[in-house]
Amino acid sequence: MIHLFATIVTASLAAGPGPLVPGDVWIGTRTDLYGYDIEAQIVAVMPPAPDILYNSVRLGPEGLIYVTSTFDSGSSHRVRRYHPLTGALHDTFSDVPQLRFPADVAFGPDGYVYVLNQNSSFSPRGSVTRHDADTGAYMGTLVDQFAGGLSAAQAMSFGPDGDLYVIDGNSSSVAVFDGTTGVRQADLAFAGASFGALRNLQFRGDTLYLLDRGAAAVRMINLEDFAYVGDLVAPGDGDLISPQGFDWDVSGDVFVVDSDGSLTKIKRFDGETGEYLGLVGIPLNASSPRALQFLPLTRPADVSGDGHVGYDDLLALLSSWGSCAGCDADLTGQFGLPDNTVDMTDLMRVLSNWG
Numbered sequence: 001m002i003h004l005f006a007t008i009v010t011a012s013l014a015a016g017p018g019p020l021v022p023g024d025v026w027i028g029t030r031t032d033l034y035g036y037d038i039e040a041q042i043v044a045v046m047p048p049a050p051d052i053l054y055n056s057v058r059l060g061p062e063g064l065i066y067v068t069s070t071f072d073s074g075s076s077h078r079v080r081r082y083h084p085l086t087g088a089l090h091d092t093f094s095d096v097p098q099l100r101f102p103a104d105v106a107f108g109p110d111g112y113v114y115v116l117n118q119n120s121s122f123s124p125r126g127s128v129t130r131h132d133a134d135t136g137a138y139m140g141t142l143v144d145q146f147a148g149g150l151s152a153a154q155a156m157s158f159g160p161d162g163d164l165y166v167i168d169g170n171s172s173s174v175a176v177f178d179g180t181t182g183v184r185q186a187d188l189a190f191a192g193a194s195f196g197a198l199r200n201l202q203f204r205g206d207t208l209y210l211l212d213r214g215a216a217a218v219r220m221i222n223l224e225d226f227a228y229v230g231d232l233v234a235p236g237d238g239d240l241i242s243p244q245g246f247d248w249d250v251s252g253d254v255f256v257v258d259s260d261g262s263l264t265k266i267k268r269f270d271g272e273t274g275e276y277l278g279l280v281g282i283p284l285n286a287s288s289p290r291a292l293q294f295l296p297l298t299r300p301a302d303v304s305g306d307g308h309v310g311y312d313d314l315l316a317l318l319s320s321w322g323s324c325a326g327c328d329a330d331l332t333g334q335f336g337l338p339d340n341t342v343d344m345t346d347l348m349r350v351l352s353n354w355g
């Protein structure tokens with residue numbers, strides 16, 4: 001991932017947003033957004049904005065970066081979208097009054113975007129609002145502020161079963177809501193381990209990974225029976241102190257953003273064995289990390305993999321035309337990353353690499 005801007009870090013910092021490349025990573029701290037080279041150079045500090053409390057950084061299915069934030073001394077709240085590679089502001093996705101201390105964003109199997117709101121000063125208070133994926137328009141509430149029973153929610157994600165899994169504040173369990181009705185159906189608690197306060201979650205394959213901030217560990221839950229099956233990263237491994245966000249790169253290694261006083265550290269672990277592979281680069285001189293989000297790689301125009309770009313690849317593209325989540329023919333998208341759609345952008349990439 002070494003590229004021009006990785007070698008002129010100082011210049012790119014001074015010049016504002018520098019382009020990232022697919023495979024790089026976004027880091028969100030409470031006060032700043034960073035683009036980070038996989039080989040551990042800061043390639044950009046994202047454009048300053050009047051936002052004062054960033055929370056989550058998530059990659060949307062269309063390839064835009066969603067950032068939740070609170071600004072104006074806590075009186076205003078919003079979700080903004082950024083270009084994943086340049087860091088340029090794309091739009092303010094939503095700043096409706098129903099957003100209150102937005103903590104996270106999740107992308108529903110129904111095509112809506114959902115926002116997890118912590119709210120404040122009264123309890124129970126967490127809510128999940130529903131938004132049009134294109135315009136951000138407020139479409140009502142999935143999880144009610146009162147009926148949902150959330151207190152200070154941290155993070156959420158839809159599971160492969162379509163239900164919504166929410167990490168509530170300072171909790172060692174996971175709240176499960178029906179993804180359609182928003183009814184709270186279960187609270188997953190895990191026997192056999194001393195879980196601390198959970199901070200984040202990610203579904204991969206047949207496993208739910210839980211980032212345990214309190215115990216400084218990455219827990220593994222089997223999705224068939226929701227049993228705790230062990231730790232990918234056990235308490236004490238990698239000297240994790242207060243892990244706040246995690247994500248996997250294309251090689252399958254897991255990266256954890258850790259809070260160490262006034263420093264933000266990125267630590268790498270083998271995604272299979274959990275072996276600690278070391279600190280990534282120089283710690284950021286920034287407190288209160290919140291999130292870590294990898295950008296996927298673009299896919300080669302040689303869809304068929306026979307060594308050249310020709311009619312076979314064109315046919316592969318046409319046979320997958322339209323909505324196509326994670327398929328080989330989704331090479332790229334209008335924002336420079338695969339966008340779960342095979343369209344003219346992908347076609348142009350094949351044609352421009354013909355031969």
Ligand SMILES: [Ca+2]
Nearest residue numbers: 302304306308
């Ligand atoms: Ca080919």
Ligand SMILES: [Ca+2]
Nearest residue numbers: 332333339341
């Ligand atoms: Ca595409």
